[in-house]
Amino acid sequence: MTTVEQLQLDNIAKNDYQIYPLLKQRYSPRIFSDQELTEKDVNRLFEAIRWSASSYNRQPWRFIYAHKGSEAYDTIFDCLSDFNQKWAGNAPFLMLAGYKKNTDEGTENFHALHDLGLSLGNMTVQAEYMGIGVHHMAGVNWQKAHDVFNVPEGYHIATAIAMGFYGGELNDLSEDLREQEGAERTGKPQTEFAFEGSWK
Template identity: 40%
Template sequence: MSRQSNYPIQPLILNRWSPRALSGESLTENELMSLFEAARWAPSSYNNQPWRFIYAHCETDAWDSLFGLLGEFNQGWTHKAAVLVVVVAKTTFDYNGKSSITHALDTGAAWENLALEAAARGLVAHGMEGFDYAAAKERLGVPDDHVVLAMIAIGKPGRKEDLPADLQEREEPSDRRPLSEIVMEGRFRA
């Protein structure tokens, strides 16, 4: 599928997608930290920067712990990722301790920065649910004023043919809803 935007946007944004085919090759620490560095520069309410990333390289004990959180479907393709990441957000503001309603929005901005940096470098960063959130919180020692939001599989692109047959059909960039469904002037419209 060839993606086309209705209005001009940066090609990096248009061409970023979430493949599942991964090569199994490792990433250097510099490659990985560059992705987290991009995430670090995301905007946030009151500059609270609520995002936290817990990661593990493949073939480590920490990897086994994170991989074990995933459901069977996600384990079927993430085993060739170089790194798994659990995305966590602090739900309170540093400056006053009160609840931050924008913690997920802010952390989503950080995740998007990471995903775009990965795409710019020719890497895969695939965000996902499909894991045990409660076990992640407990196993990783996530404090009560933080919430587990998602996991990310990061790696170098692999071959579509190496995926399970049912995933090979789906291994292409997906389209997006039209603006008329997601943008509303003046008030919400169903």
């Protein structure tokens, strides 16, 4: 029977060129250890975000987070899509990620979503270094999140994130999700997205 530890080994990317090991190891788990994230763990993750690049150093990212067992955790969970609710309750930590849409001068910050992505990339690598799995989710009802968390005008919740230390029991997942968890990681070849000199 496949174990979580075997899954972690199987999910190491089969890269064509050598890359930083933490990038090879990263994947998006749907099962997690019961180990809680401590305040220090959370501070380290947000410190990685703090020092990520952003246009004009505007740092437009904003986050709402909660630990399992809290009312806020249940509220975030209720904002997730039905599919994500099938597994996200395994995570000891849930988070909503948003951004400030305009600059302080009132003009549209066209790069805000890009900067949010950069910050989450930083956090994901830091989490991997700490043995924490991160699963980013597009399946979130952002309108509901805005309402229940009183998100101010001018901000937008873009994604949700489930986090926890690697581990847990595969049997906590439904059969279809167990199959997805064990599926081989794939990525488009570079020739499909990187073009020298002109768009191909």
